[in-house]
Amino acid sequence: MAPRTVAPFGPQHPVLPEPIQLKITYEDEKVVDVVPAIGYGHRGIEKACELNEYPKNIYLCERICGICSCIHGISYCEVVERLWPIDVPPRAKYLRTIWSEMSRTHSHLLWLGLLADAFGFESMFMQFWRIREKVLDLLEMTTGQRVTQSISVVGGVRRDIDDEQKKKCIEVLREVRKESEALINVLANDYTVKARTVGKGVLTKEQAIALGCAGPHLRASGVKEDCRMQGLQAYGDLGFEPIVEKDGDCYARTLVRCRELLQAIDLQLEAFSKMPEGEIAVRPKGNPPANEAVYRAEQPRGEVFYYAKGNGTRNLERLRVRTPTYANIPSLLVMLPGCELPDVPVIVLSIDPCISCTER
Amino acid sequence: MPLMLPTVIRNFFGGYATRLYPFKDVREPFVRARGHIEFDENKCILCGNCARRCPAAAIEINKEKNELVFNAAHCIICEVCAEACNKDAIRVEPKWRAPFYSKPVEVHHPKGKEKAS
Amino acid sequence: MIENIKEIKKDELLAEVKKFADAKARFVTAVCNDLGDKLEVTYFFNMSPGMEMHGLRMTVGKDEEVPSTTGIFLTTVLIENEMKEMFGLKVKDIAIDFGGHMLLAQDSPVTPMLKTGAAGGKGGE
Numbered sequence: 041m042a043p044r045t046v047a048p049f050g051p052q053h054p055v056l057p058e059p060i061q062l063k064i065t066y067e068d069e070k071v072v073d074v075v076p077a078i079g080y081g082h083r084g085i086e087k088a089c090e091l092n093e094y095p096k097n098i099y100l101c102e103r104i105c106g107i108c109s110c111i112h113g114i115s116y117c118e119v120v121e122r123l124w125p126i127d128v129p130p131r132a133k134y135l136r137t138i139w140s141e142m143s144r145t146h147s148h149l150l151w152l153g154l155l156a157d158a159f160g161f162e163s164m165f166m167q168f169w170r171i172r173e174k175v176l177d178l179l180e181m182t183t184g185q186r187v188t189q190s191i192s193v194v195g196g197v198r199r200d201i202d203d204e205q206k207k208k209c210i211e212v213l214r215e216v217r218k219e220s221e222a223l224i225n226v227l228a229n230d231y232t233v234k235a236r237t238v239g240k241g242v243l244t245k246e247q248a249i250a251l252g253c254a255g256p257h258l259r260a261s262g263v264k265e266d267c268r269m270q271g272l273q274a275y276g277d278l279g280f281e282p283i284v285e286k287d288g289d290c291y292a293r294t295l296v297r298c299r300e301l302l303q304a305i306d307l308q309l310e311a312f313s314k315m316p317e318g319e320i321a322v323r324p325k326g327n328p329p330a331n332e333a334v335y336r337a338e339q340p341r342g343e344v345f346y347y348a349k350g351n352g353t354r355n356l357e358r359l360r361v362r363t364p365t366y367a368n369i370p371s372l373l374v375m376l377p378g379c380e381l382p383d384v385p386v387i388v389l390s391i392d393p394c395i396s397c398t399e400r
Numbered sequence: 401m402p403l404m405l406p407t408v409i410r411n412f413f414g415g416y417a418t419r420l421y422p423f424k425d426v427r428e429p430f431v432r433a434r435g436h437i438e439f440d441e442n443k444c445i446l447c448g449n450c451a452r453r454c455p456a457a458a459i460e461i462n463k464e465k466n467e468l469v470f471n472a473a474h475c476i477i478c479e480v481c482a483e484a485c486n487k488d489a490i491r492v493e494p495k496w497r498a499p500f501y502s503k504p505v506e507v508h509h510p511k512g513k514e515k516a517s
Numbered sequence: 518m519i520e521n522i523k524e525i526k527k528d529e530l531l532a533e534v535k536k537f538a539d540a541k542a543r544f545v546t547a548v549c550n551d552l553g554d555k556l557e558v559t560y561f562f563n564m565s566p567g568m569e570m571h572g573l574r575m576t577v578g579k580d581e582e583v584p585s586t587t588g589i590f591l592t593t594v595l596i597e598n599e600m601k602e603m604f605g606l607k608v609k610d611i612a613i614d615f616g617g618h619m620l621l622a623q624d625s626p627v628t629p630m631l632k633t634g635a636a637g638g639k640g641g642e
Contacts, residue, residue: 075613078595082620087629096455099478167407170417177430184434184492190478198479199432226403249565252544252592263565265543270568334519334561334570336545345561347548362546362596370592399620 042068051080055158055385058395069381074373082399089359094120094328095194102188104361105397107150108339110143110189115337117192119346122333129319132196137274138311139191141304146175147340148301151392152227155294158389159236171219174212181205196321206312217305224298237290241375241387244288251374254367255342256296257391261288267338278310290390327354339364341392363397429494434477436497443489444468444510450481450490466509473503522572527583533573534586537562544590545570549600551632555579556606579605587612603630
C-alpha cells in the first residue's frame with residue numbers, strides 16, 4: 041500500500057473565492073478520504089434576524105451572500121408575506137421574476153468564468169466576466185446598485201422599470217445572449233475543456249437524491265427538480281421547463297449552467313413582453329401574525345429554503361435559511377474519493393460553492 | 401483552440417473593452433443609482449423617522465442638542481431613510497462617496513422646526 | 518400554516534425517516550425552534566420528482582437525547598451538528614461529529630440560538 045498523506049485544500053486556495061477547508065487524504069495522487077471543515081464565515085445572521093425588526097431584515101438577508109443577494113431579499117419578503125398572507129400585485133411579481141433571472145444571468149456568467157479559471161483557461165475567464173459587466177450595469181440602471189440591489193420590500197418592490205429602461209434592457213440582453221452563445225460553443229465543444237471535465241466527479245441520480253443535492257448540481261444528474269416549477273411569481277405564466285442533463289459529471293454541470301444562462305435571458309425577454317401594468321406594492325397591515333411559513337426559491341446555485349415564524353410583534357420568532365451549498369457540500373464526500381489531485385479544484389468548483397451563504 | 405479563434409480575432413481588431421481610466425474619465429453613474437445620501441438642514445424637523453427605520457443604525461438623533469449625527473461609514477445606501485422622510489430632507493445622489501482614511505461623521509443642526517414655527 | 522406536517526414521537530423518528538428514504542425522497546433541511554422549556558425539531562423532505570414537501574415534527578425536552586438520522590441520510594450531518602451547537606440539542610452518534618465547533622469557535626458563546634442565549638448587542642448595532 042502506498043503511503044498516505046493528508047493535505048489541506050483551502051481555506052485559502054486560488055479557485056476558492058471564499059474560505060472552506062477540505063482535509064484530503066491522498067494515496068500517491070489519488071484522493072481516498074475527505075473531511076470538510078467549515079466555520080470561517082459564520083456571522084450569526086439568523087440570530088440577528090430575531091433581534092431586528094422585520095422590515096430591517098431584508099437588508100440583512102441580502103448580505104447573506106453577495107452574488108445571490110437579490111434572490112435572498114426577494115425570498116425573505118415572500119416568506120414574510122406568507123405569514124399574513126399578503127397577495128403581491130401582478131406587476132411586482134413580474135418585476136421580481138425579471139430581477140431574479142437577471143441575477144441568475146450574472147451569477148452563471150461569473151461561475152462559467154471561474155470554471156474556466158479553475159482549469160487554466162484564463163482568456164475565457166476574462167471574456168465571460170466582460171459580458172457579465174453589461175448585466176451588472178443593467179442591474180445598476182434598474183435597481184440602483186450593482187450588487188446589493190435592495191429592491192424588494194414586504195408587499196412588493198420599490199422601483200418600477202419604465203419603458204426607456206425596458207428598451208435598453210432588451211437591447212443589452214440580446215447582445216449578451218449573442219456573445220454568450222459564441223463562448224458557450226467553445227466551452228461545450230473544445231477538446232481541452234472536455235479533457236478536464238468529462239467523466240470527472242460523477243454523481244448518479246440515486247446518489248444525488250440520497251445526498252439531498254440542490255439546483256443545477258441535482259439537475260445535471262438527471263433529476264427534474266427546480267423550484268421555479270412551483271409556478272410562483274411569474275414563472276407559471278412564462279412556460280418554464282427545467283433543464284436536465286443525464287451524465288452527472290463536471291461537463292454535465294457546465295452544460296446545465298450554460299443552457300440555464302441562455303434560458304434565463306429568454307425568460308427575461310418573455311417577462312418583459314408579458315409584463316402587466318399596475319401597482320408595484322401593497323402596504324402590509326400591522327405586524328406579522330403568529331404563524332409559520334416556508335418558502336423555496338431557485339437561486340443560481342440551487343434551492344434556497346426560508347422558514348419564518350412570527351409572534352405578532354415587529355420581530356420574528358425564528359428565521360431559518362438553508363442555502364443551496366449547505367445541501368451540496370455532502371456530495372463532495374462522495375465525488376472526491378477516487379479522483380486525481382489535479383481534478384480536485386474543478387470538482388469542488390463544479391458545485392458552485394458559496395461558503396458565506398452556507399454559514400450565514 | 402480553433403473554436404476560440406473567432407473570438408480572438410474579434411478581440412484583436414475590436415478595440416478596447418475597458419475605459420482607459422487614468423487618461424479618460426470613469427463612466428457617469430446612472431440617473432437613479434444610489435451613490436450616497438445628503439441631508440437638507442433647512443427642511444429637517446428632527447422627527448426621527450429616518451433613524452427608526454435605518455437598518456444599519458447610521459443615523460442618530462438628539463433632540464435636546466438639536467443634532468442629527470450621520471455615520472457615513474455605517475450607511476448601506478438602501479434609500480429607506482429617503483422614502484421614510486415626510487419633509488424630503490434626505491436626497492439620494494447618484495455619485496458615490498470617495499474613499500476615506502478615517503470614518504467620516506457628519507453632524508447636522510437642522511433648522512426646519514424653527515422655520516415651521 | 519405549513520402543509521403536510523406530521524407530528525411524531527422521538528422514538529418513531531428513525532422509522533419515519535426510513536419510510537422517506539424508501540420512497541426515494543430528498544432531504545431538504547431541519548428547523549429547530551426554542552419553545553421555552555422544550556425544543557421543536559421539524560425535518561423537511563421533498564418527494565422526488567416534483568416539488569411536494571412533507572415534514573416530520575417532534576417536540577423534545579432540552580435534556581433528552583435524540584437519535585441521529587445520518588445513518589439513513591448522510592446529508593443531515595451538517596444540520597445535526599448545527600442544531601447541536603446552536604440549540605444544545607443532544608444528538609447522539611452523528612456520522613461526522615464536529616464536537617460543537619462546526620460554525621462556532623473555541624471562545625464563541627455557547628448555544629447562542631436559544632432565547633436565553635448570548636446576543637451581542639441589539640439588532641442593527
